[in-house]
Amino acid sequence: MPASRARAEDIASRLTALGLTTRVEGHARYTSIEAEVPEALPAGSWREVLEVVAEADRFGLLASSLTGRTLWAAVHKAVPATGDVRGPGHQR
Template identity: 45%
Template sequence: MLSPEARAEQIVARLCAAGFAPRLTDHGTYTCIEIEVPDQVSAERWQEFVAALALADWFGVVAGSQGGGSAWVAVDKETPAAARAARGRGHQL
């Protein structure tokens, strides 16, 4: 399993490769990566964007009122990505 730092770096690399300009912000217990999403995005860029979302612990997309929008992904620094899914219904690992 990749470390949180490695996952954040991989997300940034994927977004850059897709032509986005990610902004990375450290928030102590998690890292947030934000991008501006233009009005028109090719299918290839969108697929790379969605693949980057899959590496994150949380994500969100906000549509702009004038077209385009922004998106963010967050990587939790304290909990491995698979731990939440493995816990199931309130059970600890």
């Protein structure tokens, strides 16, 4: 299992342990974790949830009156050790 997937799975399992339902999905450059946040999540649990997602490379919260609250986090996949790692036009 790639390291980014393992980190994402670890984050997801820790969020699940806090009572959230999670989804993990692989993408070309990152692995994402999404979790539905229930309205009844105790205020004290937020600190623990934030400590968990802070281990990701990026995270945020989407809130909507139609879809509720979705917490998301992304773990970047490793950059190749050789080759063009900075993209076109930015080569050494």
